[in-house]
Amino acid sequence: MSVTxxxxxxxxxxLVDGSIDLDSDPIKVALVDSNYVFDPTDxxxxxxxxxxxxxxxxxxxxxxxxxxxxxTQSSGAMKWDADDVTWxxxxxxxxxxxxxxxxxxxxxxxxSYLLDDTPADITVTxxxxxxxxxxxxxxxxxxxxxx
Numbered sequence: 001m002s003v004t005x006x007x008x009x010x011x012x013x014x015l016v017d018g019s020i021d022l023d024s025d026p027i028k029v030a031l032v033d034s035n036y037v038f039d040p041t042d043x044x045x046x047x048x049x050x051x052x053x054x055x056x057x058x059x060x061x062x063x064x065x066x067x068x069x070x071x072t073q074s075s076g077a078m079k080w081d082a083d084d085v086t087w088x089x090x091x092x093x094x095x096x097x098x099x100x101x102x103x104x105x106x107x108x109x110x111x112s113y114l115l116d117d118t119p120a121d122i123t124v125t126x127x128x129x130x131x132x133x134x135x136x137x138x139x140x141x142x143x144x145x146x147x
Contacts, residue, residue, distance in 0.1 A: 030063035058090035
């Protein structure tokens with residue numbers, strides 16, 4: 001089982017033009033069921049909300065907030081990082097985790113994690129489920145000057 005990351009088409013532009021601020025915008029992770037089919041043209045939380053798992057049983061509607069977000073740079077390389085996200089005593093069946101800006105206005109989608117690329121649902125019962133952030137961060141990049 002490995003994770004597949006899929007980026008929404010609008011995300012890179014909104015990161016560059018400042019519509020999305022990874023440092024200061026409230027970012028959440030929502031869990032959705034297998035009825036959600038990734039569409040790269042989706043832009044807003046409202047595009048996925050019908051397929052979000054139900055609130056309760058260790059899950060709050062709207063998802064979990066990313067904590068301790070930080071954008072850092074070293075030697076021209078950028079890294080965006082945050083703490084792992086844990087749902088305590090979670091009982092649910094889901095297939096994807098979707099990062100989005102939870103600003104209550106645009107609620108821009110960032111990207112989708114297909115959590116099992118076989119693909120299969122993930123089912124947990126009264127379990128602490130943790131989405132582990134890679135040691136390299138949630139997003140890394142290097143900007144090169146064109147010659």
